[in-house]
Amino acid sequence: MIKTLLLSFAALALAGSNISPAPASGVAPGAFENAAHAEHAPLHTPNPVFNNFGSGHSYWCCSGGNVAGDTTSSPEMEAAAFTPAVSQTVHHISVALGLISGDTIADVFLYADSSGLPGNEIAFGVVFSGLPNFTYSNSAIVTVAIPATLLAASTQYWVVVGTDSGNMVSEWNYSPHYMNPPGPTAYCLGGINCTTWAAYSSNPANQAFALKVY
Numbered sequence: 001m002i003k004t005l006l007l008s009f010a011a012l013a014l015a016g017s018n019i020s021p022a023p024a025s026g027v028a029p030g031a032f033e034n035a036a037h038a039e040h041a042p043l044h045t046p047n048p049v050f051n052n053f054g055s056g057h058s059y060w061c062c063s064g065g066n067v068a069g070d071t072t073s074s075p076e077m078e079a080a081a082f083t084p085a086v087s088q089t090v091h092h093i094s095v096a097l098g099l100i101s102g103d104t105i106a107d108v109f110l111y112a113d114s115s116g117l118p119g120n121e122i123a124f125g126v127v128f129s130g131l132p133n134f135t136y137s138n139s140a141i142v143t144v145a146i147p148a149t150l151l152a153a154s155t156q157y158w159v160v161v162g163t164d165s166g167n168m169v170s171e172w173n174y175s176p177h178y179m180n181p182p183g184p185t186a187y188c189l190g191g192i193n194c195t196t197w198a199a200y201s202s203n204p205a206n207q208a209f210a211l212k213v214y
Contacts, residue, residue: 072169078187
């Protein structure tokens with residue numbers, strides 16, 4: 001569930017594992033057939049279809065939502081909705097995601113909407129290694145490339161973050177509270193194959209996850 005992260009031994013113990021790189025061979029064959037790998041794409045791009053980062057790509061430094069793998073004590077995926085103002089083909093998604101412990105395989109998905117919750121998967125990208133550590137300095141931003149996808153104006157979509165790494169624990173930080181009204185957010189209490197989504201019952205302005213779609 002959404003929670004304020006205080007860097008504590010309790011949080012680091014959640015996964016019960018030291019940080020180590022995850023080899024691509026640890027991923028199930030065929031798992032990424034429709035995915036594009038993570039890349040260091042420039043964040044300063046024109047005309048994003050959605051962007052709730054603050055000035056200089058800042059985000060709410062100190063809290064967010066838990067993204068954790070199957071073998072942790074609290075496996076979870078997180079989702080944030082957005083609605084493009086114009087129809088546009090997108091190629092990248094950036095999220096404020098920082099590693100707390102475990103291996104670094106993070107999956108960033110684009111989902112269609114289904115009655116106000118994440119529905120069918122449209123596209124996704126993968127971070128196989130190099131996920132930045134969670135910090136309070138607005139430095140934990142990752143960008144993935146996705147297959148070119150046309151998004152329709154005035155249609156709600158979802159960015160979903162999960163992990164194929166069973167022991168990974170990470171934090172998806174919130175957008176700055178003054179940069180948005182917040183969009184709907186949702187969670188799924190399970191690992192990467194979780195399908196039972198639930199909407200967060202309350203959503204103060206600083207509880208929209210930081211993301212950019214372009």
